[in-house]
Amino acid sequence: MKKFKNALIVLLISFAMSFSTWPSMGYAQFFQQENSVNENQTEDNLDNEEVESQPIDEEQDRENNYEDETESPSLEEPQSEEPESEEPQEPQTEVPEDENPQDPQDPEGENPETEEPEEPEEPENPEDENPQTSATVTFKYLEEGTNKSIAEDDVQDLEAGDYSFSEEDAPEIEGYQFVSMNGDTSGTIEEGSNVSLTVNMIYKAVEDEEEPQEPEEDKFQVTYYYIDELTSKEISQREVIYLPIGSKVDSNVKNIENYIYHHTVQVEFCDGTVGVYNFYGRANPSGKYRIKINYLEENTNKVLSKSFVSDLVENNFSYNVSCRDKLYIPGYKYVKTVGNVIGTINNSDVEINVYYRKVEQYKVTINFIDYNTKRQIIKSFVSIDLNNGDDYNVTRFENFKINGYKLYKVEGDAFKGTINGNKVINMYYLKDGETAVLTGDFNNLLLWGGIGIVAILIVVIIFLLKSRKK
Structure with missing residues (x-):
């Protein structure tokens, strides 16, 4: 019985000692939890300071924290109770590493030194940067008539400013001959613009030159040429045929893209061959016209001189080409002019014929x-x-x-x-x-004088001979 009492006394003393230490343990756990919450609240407040441009109202924040102390206790309260017990200092050693505001690896940490390198950023607004010019030109190499690509496109960069392309920019392509170019051949690129230009280089196929065939004895050779009247360049492949002697030679005019047929000149060469030159002019752009004057032989319409062709002019343009009328042509005399050498363009080209007659x-x-x-x-x-x-x-x-x-x-x-x-x-x-x-007159006088003297001497000799006989 005595042992039972002693055991009961020891149990009561142990229970009493345990009960006396419970408040201290409770306060330690409270401060540990409160310190962790305060640290999280401090991090949230710092994040808010980075995002918002205005400072946080501390009084309003304190009132909000007091209203709900269980969820987010304020920073002031644990500081006022910190001297009452030394136990709250211990939880600081148990703070997880990912909540340490001094950790430089934490992207949301409070250390401002770790965030300074991230502050300067490249401006995203293109208006704050210097405008960059982006301009390219694509050269396309096309076959005349078919627009078939005959070489790989060539893309080149261009700088801001004026640009212009010419025949010199056309490369040589085997089996083809450069004819013309169109597209964005000239213009100006503004600073900061973004443009893509296209230039079409037109080529015509050139057949390999073959050795000229010997014409048959009863035939003669005719060569047809197709010429740009303004540049005197060939705009289409020449053609060669053989006709029986005595045959009539036609002009053999054909349609050529972007050109209009004007006239034909036929030439007979001393070797018996014939050259037929078909002259063309470029097709008119919309709303622009030309003035042309032809110089022809009366009755035959044979071209006596190269035609005059004006530059392109607008509709309703007043013109005066009288100075081109009555052109002097050796061996021919002016007869008449058909057409108006003074007038106004009226939605069409103007063609004038000047006729001549052959004279000695x-x-x-x-x-x-x-x-x-x-x-x-x-x-x-x-x-x-x-x-x-x-x-x-x-x-x-x-x-x-x-x-x-x-x-x-x-x-x-x-x-x-x-x-x-x-x-x-x-x-x-x-x-x-x-x-x-x-002078020559005196020489003639001497001649006749000499003849007279000789004649007198002959008469004297005859007289003397007759005198002796007597």
């Missing part, structure tokens, strides 16, 4: 002669071919001076008049200090 031609020749020796002093003047019926005037030679000579006399045709045949004018000169005693 003559020249004017002036000789400069030493009167005593009958030799040329200087080279004779010979005029250009003048049409029969045209007026001529060479009066500027009437008193023509030659150093060391003086004009003696003039013989032959007049210095001005109308051409009705070849005109010849002889201008005779004497050397300074000489007279005309040794």
Whole structure:
């Protein structure tokens, strides 16, 4: 019984001691939990300071924390109770590493030094940066008529500013010949713009040159040429055919893209071959027109001179090409003009035909002669071919001076008049200090004088012979 009492007393004493230490353990657990909550609350407040531009109202924050102390106790309360017990210092050693605000690895930590490298960022607004120019040009190499690509596209970068492309930018492509170009051939690229340009290089197929075939004895060769009237360049492959002798040669005009047929010139060469030249002009852009003047032989329409073709002009443009009318053509005389050399463009091209008639031609020749020796002093003047019926005037030679000579006399045709045949004018000169005693007239006098003396001597001899016989 006594042992039972002693055991009961020991049990009561142990229970009493355990009960007396419970409040301290409760307070330690409370402060440990409160410290952890305060740290999390501090981190949240720092995050909010980084996001918001205005500071947090501390009084309002404190009131909010007091309203719900169980969920988010304020920072002030544990600081006021911290001196009452030394136990709350122990939980600081048990704070998890991921909640330590001084940890540099924590992306949400409070250490401002770890966040400084992340503050400078590249501006995302393109308006804050210098504008960058992005411009490219794509060269396409196309076959004439088919627009088939004959070489790989060439893409090149361009800088801001003016640009222009020409025939020199067209590379050589085997089996093809460059013809023309179109597209974005020239213009200006603004600073900061983003553009993609396209230039089409047009080529025509060129067949391998074959050795010319010997034409049959009863045939002759005809070669057709297709020419740009303004540039004199061939715009299509030439063609060669053989026709029986005596056959009529046609122009063999064909349609060529972006060109309009104008006229044909046929030439017969001394070797018996014939060249047929078909001339074309570029098709007019919308709303623009040209003025063309043809110079033709009357009745045959044979082209006597290359046609005049104006630049492109707008509709309602007032023009005056009278200075191009009545062009002088050697061997031909102007007859008439069909079309208006003065007028206004009215939604179409203007074509004018000037007709001529073939006439005989003559020249004017002036000789400069030493009167005593009958030799040329200087080279004779010979005029250009003048049409029969045209007026001529060479009066500027009437008193023509030659150093060391003086004009003696003039013989032959007049210095001005109308051409009705070849005109010849002889201008005779004497050397300074000489007279005309040794002229051709005096020589003739000596000749006749000599003949007279011989005749007198013959008569005297006959008379003497007769006197002796008597």
